[in-house]
Amino acid sequence: MLKAKVILVSLGIALAIPQAMAGSTPEEDRKEAVEYFKQMFPDVPFEEFVNGQYALNEDRRKQWESMQDFPPYEFAVAEGQEMFETPFANGKTYASCFENDGIGIRQNYPYFDTKKNEVITLELAINRCREANGEKPLRWKKGAIASISAYMASTSEGKPIDIKVPDNPDAMAAYQDGKEFYYSRRGQLNFSCASCHVQNPGKWIRADFLSPALGQPANFPVHRSKWGELGTLHRRFAGCNNNVRADPLPAQSEEYRNLEYFLTYMSNGLPVTGPATRP
């Protein structure tokens, strides 16, 4: 049957918001989300949600725990640290671009920059730092940028995610835009992110076990066995868009940054655990 992807993407998309996240402020949304998932999974302690599907499925968790002794991302983290500490051609390092020299700050990303009027993700900040220092930007979804991001996350382990939506109409608009993206059905298969990660976490979709929206960004960048390497959050977004036969957007596009802003805000208070491993 012919693929109707292009036509369908341009069609209006219904915005159906199930119980969760229908609040009128980001903080109300977040509280409702936490309550919604707590009711759905009463036995799962709040902090466990950062472990995604492993928080909900005992068999998967056992397999996962058995690989924790030699995490497959260790080399990449060491490599990331080395790149992070190696001076650019101009003699400066990444540390010069970040608060607290870039150590222990993962929990504050993404943030809304009220001067530039846009959401700044950690990966965007890494590449902007390079460009400000006369270096070429890195490719977005994997490789060096994922290693550096993984190293920076590892220095923030356990710190509670602390995303802020400042009292500013543009910041609020970016948040709302991300929320709308999350609930909009797209692709030939007509799924929203919420169809899978709000309506159906804890269920199997074929041989995949669905994780809840809550806690998802805490473990990024992630090493997936499917990828055989680390990948960034936007790589995962693109994969999930692809799976429903929707055209993925470019990594670090405004849409994906706003989506990350909304999704990470939902995880406020949960500890940074990245990098982590997933199937």
Next chain:
Amino acid sequence: MRKGLISLCLTTLALSATAPVFAETTQADIDRGKELAYSRKDGNCLACHKMDDGKLTGNIGPELAEMKARFPDREMLFKRIWDETQFNPVTVMPPFGRHMILSKQEINRIIDYLYTL
């Protein structure tokens, strides 16, 4: 202009979205229906429904069994596979007909197969 064209197409599709009555179902129809229901690039019904001897099935939707008894009205069954969102706006079941994932004929073959369950 383009939008007009699209909605025109969709209206035409929607109007013709009823199931023609078939005189006789052959074993070949049933086999084809099963193939379409199982194949990941066509129906991929197993992603969400337990059914028959399907392996690695999901559990988002209910098991598809006793279909003739539960859906004696073939046209109703057709309509639900064509576009379940008409019956439940927040369903996650893809609108197979409306979104041109499956053709009318393909849905009819799947129904031939479902009626053997």
